[in-house]
Amino acid sequence: MSNKVMTYKAMKRREMLTAYAFILPTFVGFVIFIVGPMLASFAISLFDWNMLTPPRFIGLANFQQLFNDSRIGAVYLTTFKLAFMIVPTNMILGLSLAVLLDRKMPGLVRSFFKVSFFFPFVVSAVAVSIIWTFMFHRDLGPFNYYLGLLGIDRIPWLNSSTYSPFAIMIADVWRNVGFYVLVFLGGMQAIPRDFYEAAEVDGASVWKQFRHITLPLLSPTILFLTVISVIGALQIFEQPQILTNGGPGDATRTIVLYLYEQGFRFFDMATPLRLRSHCL
Structure with missing residues (x-):
C-alpha cells in the first residue's frame, strides 16, 4: 500500500514539474517584457528627466503634476x-x-x-x-x-x-x-x-x-x-x-x-x- 502511495506521489510530482516546465517560458517572458518595464517605468517616473540633462530625483512630484494638469x-x-x-x-x-x-x-x-x-x-x-x-x-x-x-x-x-x-x-x-x-x-x-x-x-x-x-x-x-x-x-x-x-x-x-x-x-x-x- 505504501509503495502505491509513493508511486502516486511521484507521478503527481512529475506532472507538476512538467506543468511548471511548460509555464516557465511564458512566466519568464511575462516578467521580462511586462513586469520589468512596469517597474522601470515607475522608477524613472520618480525623476525629472528630459534626455538632455542628468535625471534628478523628485519623488512623487511628477504624479502630483499629473493630477493637476x-x-x-x-x-x-x-x-x-x-x-x-x-x-x-x-x-x-x-x-x-x-x-x-x-x-x-x-x-x-x-x-x-x-x-x-x-x-x-x-x-x-x-x-x-x-x-x-x-x-x-x-x-x-x-x-x-x-x-x-x-x-x-x-x-x-x-x-x-x-x-x-x-x-x-x-x-x-x-x-x-x-x-x-x-x-x-x-x-x-x-x-x-x-x-x-x-x-x-x-x-x-x-x-x-x-x-x-x-x-x-x-x-x-x-x-x-x-x-x-x-x-x-x-x-x-x-x-x-x-x-x-x-x-x-x-x-x-x-x-x-x-x-x-x-x-x-x-x-x-x-x-x-x-x-x-x-x-x-
Missing part, C-alpha cells in the same frame, strides 16, 4: 469618446455584415466578399491613414465632391473639432471591420444548423432565430471581440497622428499620441512614463 483630463476624455464611437460601430457593423454573409449564396461570392472585407485589415495602418487623408481633403477629396453634387457645403473633416472624430472613426472602422466580420462569421458557422431547422419547424421567424439562437450562442465571441475592440480603441494612434495630428486643439489627441509627443517631440521622458504608470 487639466490637459490630461482632455486627453482621457478624447480617448474614451473615440472608443465609445469606434467600439459599437465595429461590433454592430461587423455582426450585420457577418449575418448577410452567412445567408445562402455561392461559395465563390462569399469568398470574394470575405477577402474584400478583410483586405484593409492586412494593410498598414499608416498607409490606410494616408489614403483617408486624401479621401477627407476639403477641396480634392471624393467625400466633399459628392456632397457638392448633392448641394451640400464642403465639410472640413480634418480641421473641425466636430467632424474630425468622425473622420478618425470612419478610417478606423474601414480598416478593422473586416476582422470582426470574419470572427463573427466563424462563430455563426460553428452553430449547429439543427437548431435553426428545429426553429423553422416551430414557425420561428428569422428575427426570432437570430435573437434566441444566434445571439446567445455567439456570446463568447461577442465578449472576446468587445474586449479586444476596447483595448484597440484605447490604444489608437496612427489615424489621429496622421489624419489630424491630434487637432484641432486636443479634439483627436489620444493617450498614446500624447505619450508619443511628450517623449519624442519634447524629449520629456518623465511625463509619458508617469502617465503610463497611472494608466496601469
